[in-house]
Amino acid sequence: MRTEVIHTAIRALLRQVPFQPFVLNMENGDRIVIEHPENIAFDPGDNNPGEKGTPPRSKFSVVSRQVFFIGTFEAVTSVALLDSGEPSS
Numbered sequence: 035m036r037t038e039v040i041h042t043a044i045r046a047l048l049r050q051v052p053f054q055p056f057v058l059n060m061e062n063g064d065r066i067v068i069e070h071p072e073n074i075a076f077d078p079g080d081n082n083p084g085e086k087g088t089p090p091r092s093k094f095s096v097v098s099r100q101v102f103f104i105g106t107f108e109a110v111t112s113v114a115l116l117d118s119g120e121p122s123s
Contacts (some may be wrong), residue, residue: 037092037107044063044074044094044113054115058096061109066096067116 047056048071058066068074076093092106 040110040113041092041108044107047113047115048074057114057116058110058114059114060105061111066101066103067098068096069098069116 044056044058045056047068053071055069058068060066063104073096075095076091092108094105094107098102106117
């Protein structure tokens with residue numbers, strides 16, 4: 035259930051116009067900044083999350099500046115907009 039909530043929150047942030055950078059807070063304490071919608075990618079089979087009662091796939095990847103990350107939504111503890119005064123890296 036938490037995985038679906040995190041997945042839905044990320045997709046909502048990616049659709050915002052104008053786009054606003056956001057942060058994925060990870061269970062190990064890492065923070066992953068998403069500065070542009072193209073910096074994050076989802077499992078290609080995940081185009082219709084929840085279709086036919088199936089939960090969304092949990093894998094995603096991030097490529098941004100010097101960050102290359104492959105992980106799962108289960109490892110994300112929260113999602114938040116990047117504070118405008120906060121450094122992105």
